[in-house]
Amino acid sequence: MPTRISNLAQRIGHLVAVLLLVSVATFGMLELLPGNLAYSILGEGAQPEAIARVEKELGLDRPLPERFLGWLGNALAGDLGKSYATGETVSHAIAQRLPVSLQLMIAAQILALLLALPLGLWAGYREGGTIDRLISGSAFGVLAVPHFVLGIVLILLLAVWLRWLPASGFVAFETDPIGNIRSMILPSLTLALVEAPVYLRLLRSDVASTLREEFVVVARAKGLSDWRILLTHTLRPSSFSLVTVMGINIGHLIGGTVIIETLFALPGIGRLLIEAINTRDLMMVQGVVLFIAAAFVLVNLLVDTIYAVLDPRLRHGR
Amino acid sequence: MAVSEAGIQPATVAAAAAPRRKPRTGLRVILPAIWVALVAVLVVAADFLPVPSPTHMDFDAAEARPSLAHPLGADLDGRDILSRLAHGARVSVIVSVAAPLIGLVFGTFFGLIASFYGGVPRMAILGVLDAMLAFPSLIFALGLTTVLGPTLLNVTLALGIMSVPAFARIARANAIVLLNREFVLASRTAGAGDLYVMFREILPNMAMSLVTYALTVMSIMIVAEGSLSFLGVGIPPPTPSWGSMIAEGREALERAPHVCLIPAFAMFLTVLSLNLLGDALRQKTEAKEGGLS
Numbered sequence: 001m002p003t004r005i006s007n008l009a010q011r012i013g014h015l016v017a018v019l020l021l022v023s024v025a026t027f028g029m030l031e032l033l034p035g036n037l038a039y040s041i042l043g044e045g046a047q048p049e050a051i052a053r054v055e056k057e058l059g060l061d062r063p064l065p066e067r068f069l070g071w072l073g074n075a076l077a078g079d080l081g082k083s084y085a086t087g088e089t090v091s092h093a094i095a096q097r098l099p100v101s102l103q104l105m106i107a108a109q110i111l112a113l114l115l116a117l118p119l120g121l122w123a124g125y126r127e128g129g130t131i132d133r134l135i136s137g138s139a140f141g142v143l144a145v146p147h148f149v150l151g152i153v154l155i156l157l158l159a160v161w162l163r164w165l166p167a168s169g170f171v172a173f174e175t176d177p178i179g180n181i182r183s184m185i186l187p188s189l190t191l192a193l194v195e196a197p198v199y200l201r202l203l204r205s206d207v208a209s210t211l212r213e214e215f216v217v218v219a220r221a222k223g224l225s226d227w228r229i230l231l232t233h234t235l236r237p238s239s240f241s242l243v244t245v246m247g248i249n250i251g252h253l254i255g256g257t258v259i260i261e262t263l264f265a266l267p268g269i270g271r272l273l274i275e276a277i278n279t280r281d282l283m284m285v286q287g288v289v290l291f292i293a294a295a296f297v298l299v300n301l302l303v304d305t306i307y308a309v310l311d312p313r314l315r316h317g318r
Numbered sequence: 319m320a321v322s323e324a325g326i327q328p329a330t331v332a333a334a335a336a337p338r339r340k341p342r343t344g345l346r347v348i349l350p351a352i353w354v355a356l357v358a359v360l361v362v363a364a365d366f367l368p369v370p371s372p373t374h375m376d377f378d379a380a381e382a383r384p385s386l387a388h389p390l391g392a393d394l395d396g397r398d399i400l401s402r403l404a405h406g407a408r409v410s411v412i413v414s415v416a417a418p419l420i421g422l423v424f425g426t427f428f429g430l431i432a433s434f435y436g437g438v439p440r441m442a443i444l445g446v447l448d449a450m451l452a453f454p455s456l457i458f459a460l461g462l463t464t465v466l467g468p469t470l471l472n473v474t475l476a477l478g479i480m481s482v483p484a485f486a487r488i489a490r491a492n493a494i495v496l497l498n499r500e501f502v503l504a505s506r507t508a509g510a511g512d513l514y515v516m517f518r519e520i521l522p523n524m525a526m527s528l529v530t531y532a533l534t535v536m537s538i539m540i541v542a543e544g545s546l547s548f549l550g551v552g553i554p555p556p557t558p559s560w561g562s563m564i565a566e567g568r569e570a571l572e573r574a575p576h577v578c579l580i581p582a583f584a585m586f587l588t589v590l591s592l593n594l595l596g597d598a599l600r601q602k603t604e605a606k607e608g609g610l611s
Contacts, residue, residue, distance in 0.1 A: 014448075021449030032465050144590035146541040148548045148561075149582040152568055156579075160572050167571075255456030255545075262549055263568070273457075274549050277464050289461050293453045 015301055019294060023075065026290040027068050030282055041084050041282050054084065080287035085279050090287030093272055100170065101257050101268035104187055108253070109246070111192035116199035121230055123200070124207025124238070136204060139197035147259040151190040155263075158186060168265040187264045191256050195249060202245055206238035213237075240307075247303030251296060347598050350591030357588055361411050364404035372397060372405040373556045381574035393563070393577045394570055402558040403584055409559040410588065413474050413543040418535040420478025425485020426528060430516050432486065433493035447483040455480050459542060463551055470553050477542050481535055488531055492524035526603050533599060537592035544585055560585045 033040045038054040054060075059067050074081070080090035123135040142150075159167035165186050171179035210216065211234060219229050258270030265271070269288060276284035369389065370376065376396040384391045390399040432443040450458065462476035496502060497520070505519050540560075546552035547561025555562065560581045567578025 017445060018448050018452050021445060022452045025449060025453075026461075029461055029465050140593070141590065144537070144593050145586055146544055146589070148545065148564060149586060152564065152571065152578055152582060156571055156575055160575075251451075251454035254454040258456060258460070259545055259549065273460065274551070277460060277551055285461070285464060289453070289457060292457050296454055297452045 011301065011304070015297060018297055022293045022297065023072055023290060024068070026286055026293065027071055029289070030286055031064070033282075040280075075290060080290065081283045083276070083281050083284045085276075085281040085284070090284055093284065094269060094288065094291055097267055097269050097272050100266055101261065101270060103184060104191065104260065104266065104268060105253055105257055107184060107188035108191035108195065108256075111188055112195040112199060115192060115196040116203060117235075119196075120200040120203030121207055121235065124204040124211065124234075125226070125230060127204075127208040127211075132204070136201065139200050142193060142197045145194070147190065147194050147256050148263055150193055151186070151260060151263045154186055154190055154193075168263070170264075170266045183264075183266075187260045187266060190263075191253070191260050194256055195253065198245065198249065199242055203238060203242050206241055207234055210234045210238045243303075243307055247300060247307065250299055250303070254292060254296060346594055350594040353587050353591045354595070357407050357411070357584075360404040361407045364401075364408060367401060367404055369401040370398045372402040372558045374398070381570060381577065383574075383576065390580050391574075391576050394566060394574070399563075399577065399580055402563055403560070403581060406558040406560045406563055406581065407584075409470060409547075409553055409557065410540050410543060410585075412470065413477060414536040414539040414592075416474045417477040417539045418481060418532040420475070421481030421485045421535065422528060422532050424478075425482045425487075426489045426521070428482065429486035429489025430493055430520065433490045433497065434512055434516060443486070447486055450480075450483050456542070456545060459546060460549070460551055463546060468546075468551060468554050470557070473543060473546060473552055477539055480542075481539070484535070485528065485531070488528060489524060492527060493520050496520050496523050530596065530600050530603055533592065533596045537589040537596070540585065540589055540592070 030037060030040070037058065037060060038051045039046060041054060042050055059070065062070075071081075078091050080094075082089045083093065086093075119135050119139075123132040126132045145153075155167050158165050166183055167186075169183060171183045173180040207230075211229075216229060216233055219233050224233075254270075257268065258273060260266070261268040261270040262274050269292065273285065273288045273292075275281075276288060364372075374397060376392065376398075378396065381392065381394060381396075388398050388400070390403065393399055393402065428443050428447070432440045453461070459476045459480050462479060463473055466472035466476060502515060502519050505515055510519070543552060543559065544561030544564070547559040548565045550562075550565065552561055553559050563581040564578055564585070567574070567581070571578055
């Protein structure tokens with residue numbers, strides 16, 4: 001037990017240090033911009049009065065460390081500043097758009113597992129056979145397709161030619177639940193198809209090696225069916241690295257969300273970021289980047305903890 | 319495979335789990351090599367191709383299907399797709415060669431330093447690398463390109479910096495193992511200094527795995543540059559890039575799907591080829607290293 005507690009303390013200490021460095025980097029992002037910050041924020045041709053107002057609001061006359069601490073304090077209290085382009089506060093904009101991104105990511109992760117688990121099990125079970133080569137080969141091919149290409153191909157296929165689904169756009173769940181699901185199928189499927197091959201290939205090789213373990217031989221000798229062996233004896237011990245990689249993969253998932261939201265015109269955090277970058281809405285860019293990085297770090301810690309709970313070997317420090 | 323952030327490198331993670339079948343060369347190496355060579359020829363010959371300039375707009379030919387005048391058709395503004403593809407390949411090649419090189423050089427350097435010197439240098443390097451990895455890679459590249467400004471040089475720089483942590487981790491993981499080997503001890507006993515051990519003993523022994531990884535990163539960089547251009551944050555127009563060609567073509571997917579699909583297919587083939595070549599190289603080096611130890 002004591003090692004677990006000190007482990008956790010160490011992890012949290014590390015987490016705080018990383019978060020601090022992340023906030024320094026995000027804060028420094030705007031400081032690195034050439035020229036007067038107020039000019040950069042307001043853009044060319046800004047009125048001198050407006051410049052003076054922004055300078056005062058951001059406290060640009062104060063020394064750098066003091067400003068950083070003030071900014072960090074506000075950020076910790078949930079105040080990430082406000083957009084000078086729309087007047088909206090950054091935290092309000094994030095709160096508005098977060099549900100869309102979460103829905104997309106969770107749906108994609110579920111779909112990816114629904115694809116990867118059965119196919120990975122099957123391919124691992126038939127290692128080296130025709131089925132395995134077909135599944136693994138397709139997975140290798142899909143790995144080479146970037147998000148936006150896959151999305152476009154799916155739009156062309158399912159929306160333009162077959163007309164089964166809308167090509168882009170978003171319908172809120174509150175206004176039309178069925179429309180919402182229809183508008184989210186293509187984006188989630190695209191994101192899932194990008195992630196699934198990674199999971200599938202990992203599971204496949206883990207299943208293949210688990211099937212060579214002695215306890216599987218024993219189970220076979222007992223006369224258990226292949227189904228029972230696969231589902232009750234093989235899946236769990238083969239899924240530990242899958243869980244780890246799903247955790248590491250969250251960064252990739254977030255990047256994918258940005259692309260998918262732009263491609264399908266979904267009002268999520270990713271599109272918020274891209275729109276802010278394109279309109280040079282710097283306060284919004286800074287706030288969203290800080291939010292994403294902090295969320296990513298926290299989720300990673302959570303995944304580490306879940307992993308320790310799942311794998312008894314880690315829990316007992318063996 | 320803790321050495322790489324799967325965030326940007328799904329291919330690597332998956333490759334680690336790849337089947338350990340008998341290495342088979344043959345079509346799996348020859349075909350991708352031919353495609354990569356073809357792209358290289360396109361890049362070199364881009365200016366001499368008997369097609370219009372990539373920025374020449376011939377509105378009469380807008381959305382034209384492939385023909386004699388435009389071998390691969392023309393885009394929404396009547397610009398020749400083959401010409402744009404060839405010039406766009408330049409961007410992909412520059413980014414996919416230069417960015418991993420930046421990561422390779424600086425990553426190896428920081429990884430070596432962090433494995434040789436404990437205390438403050440190690441803490442500082444590992445801390446900064448961890449903070450960099452705390453940003454999802456695309457977000458990191460987006461932020462950096464926003465600050466630096468979207469030019470070819472800056473996009474390359476941003477993607478190169480983005481890949482430094484992964485290289486540093488691989489270098490450090492390799493160096494820590496090598497540092498305990500007998501030949502390092504022998505070299506030390508013979509009076510070798512840190513620099514000698516670092517560059518004459520450790521570096522040559524981990525060069526192969528770093529270079530193999532760099533080849534994997536090349537395909538990731540092509541996709542990353544494509545993503546930035548697709549998001550409208552990459553190399554600005556009128557310079558053609560595969561990503562921006564795909565983004566522009568998306569607007570007319572219904573009327574003229576070829577405008578979007580041709581660069582998309584080119585990108586797919588290039589990434590697939592690099593993945594196949596990287597896989598073959600990795601199997602080869604792993605078989606060799608396995609035989610040695």
